[in-house]
Amino acid sequence: MIVAEKMAGFGRRSSWIRKMFEEGARLKEIYGVDQVCDFSLGNPDLSPPPEFGQRLQSLAASGASGVHAYMANAGYRETREMVAKRIAAEQGVDPGADGVIMTCGAAGAINIALKAILNPGDEVIVVAPYFVEYGFYVDNHGGRAVPVAAGDGFDLDPDAVGAVITEKTRAIIVNSPNNPSGMVYPASTLKRLAAVLASAADRYGRPVFLINDEPYRRIVYDQVEIPAIMDLWPHTMVADSFSKELSIPGERIGYLAVSPAIAEHDDLVNAMILANRILGFVNAPAFMQRAIAALDDVCVDYSPYHRRRDLFSRILRDAGLAFTPPRGGFYFFPRSPIADEVEFCDILRDEKILAVPGRGFGTPGYFRLAFCVNDKVIERSAAGFKRAVERAGRS
Ligand SMILES: Cc1ncc(COP(=O)(O)O)c(C=O)c1O
CATH class of the missing domain: 3.90.1150.10 (Aspartate Aminotransferase, domain 1)
Known part of the structure; x- marks a missing residue:
């Protein structure tokens, strides 16, 4: 074969x-x-949205030199500043531009996070039903995905999560609004999850990282609020992208934002930036980084x-x-x-x-x-x- x-x-x-x-x-x-x-x-x-096309046209017409060149592997500072502001507003915690890495979509963000934290055989909890690619991403970096069933109405079940945490558990991936269930986890559930993670950290002497994958955050119905999660558990990172909110999934632009309170913050962020490079992404697309830097307030109708x-x-x-x-x-x-x-x-x-x-x-x-x-x-x-x-x- x-x-x-x-x-x-x-x-x-x-x-x-x-x-x-x-x-x-x-x-x-x-x-x-x-x-x-x-x-x-x-x-x-x-x-x-029309603003996206207009922005692309003006960028293309500007003809400034170096716009298509390599940049720092984390991405342009101006774009990372924009993302840091949006995370501060959504999560109540400001990661700062130095805590943001621009990536090839949310998929790229999850991969650099896992690459930076997993040792061979480490376990990553995924909540079923889950985005099917998680299992492959975890395997990419030598880890083992451990599925745990969601509870009633597909809400995350913190007790079930607690029951599968072992000394090998390195992270949990949380996805809300959820693909495929459409569930938005309420604040009360996330608070209970944070308590479960805190008690596991006490038990095993190291934190379980929370990777919050939320590419559907801005596509919600009935004025539902997506609760913050970074302010509940310090060892949190947010993976997000513009794929759905701007309807541009083929353009591969997203980010990973890391809580300033996360364990060994600077070493971890540096490892993630290195991962962006050595996984072959190198950096998120330059043109798209420039485009979205001015579009934080814009969302597809x-x-x-x-x-x-x-x-x-x-x-x-x-x-x-x-x-x-x-x-x-x-x-x-x-x-x-x-x-x-x-x-x-x-x-x-x-x-x-x-x-x-x-x-x-x-x-x-x-x-x-x-x-x-x-x-x-x-x-x-x-x-x-x-x-x-x-x-x-x-x-
Ligand atoms: C839950 C979930 N996470 C991540 C992704 C990957 O998104 P992106 O296109 O931003 O890489 C998707 C794409 O459908 C998804 O549904």
Whole structure:
């Protein structure tokens, strides 16, 4: 085999979203694009805000020398200052520009964090349902992902987290608003989590780092507030990106912000900056760093997501499916009407509806629907969902 065994194994394990996406492409070829309802991919379909395009044009026209050159691996100071201000406002803790590293998206941020803190065999807790890439990122740096199930309504369960912490636990990744559940963890949950982490630190004599992955922070519904977390646990870092809030995921721009109270702050930040370099990112894209430096107050008009969330809620409810409407992000995570959600996704596929089985997110018995698609696709799916639930009831 040419491909390394581990990668071949990863390819098989990571195939749920890809499998469904490819199945969608196949069905579209046979029946036509307007006959298939493809909810498999979380790829923002809204246009970026006009300010983004205007800013790119003025930057491109400026012609200043050195704008496309390498810079310090942490990124431009002016951009890191902007990020530090936003974190201070969101988290109530100012990391300062020296505590911010510009990265290739939130994915790059999580990878440099893990590279800097993991020794071989260290454990990283992930809360199921979770973003499927976490397991691969942890493995990239010699760690072992330890899944822990979320509690009622997919809220994080601090006691369950406490029960899996061992002397090998190095970090926990927290994602709110959550992909795929749409859950926003309330402040009361995060306070209990901080207490659990504090008692574990006393027990084992070293802190568990909290990596707060929040790329959906600005895509929220019903005026829900995303509580701060950095002021609750000093050993916190925030991984975030502009992928969703500006609808520019292909541009790969994000950051890691490190609490000033974190253990061995300067050494840790230096290790992260080195990781940015030696993982091959080198630095976040220069043009994008300059672009977003002036766009902190700008967000994509995501009212279409809001409208689609309400439309999809009605359709899923009418079909008899059980779910909690997402409070942020653009995913539904309904319960499968039959125990085997893969079988239900197959029934949906027969109706030309593409959904991703929950086991791909560490939570069998559920399935994910991404609603970053045109309203018409959602409307068109109504009859298919009804028929699929009826058929599942007979199986
Ligand atoms: C929960 C979560 N974390 C991280 C990422 C990676 O985001 P980025 O495009 O900023 O790297 C995603 C992307 O979908 C995500 O859903």
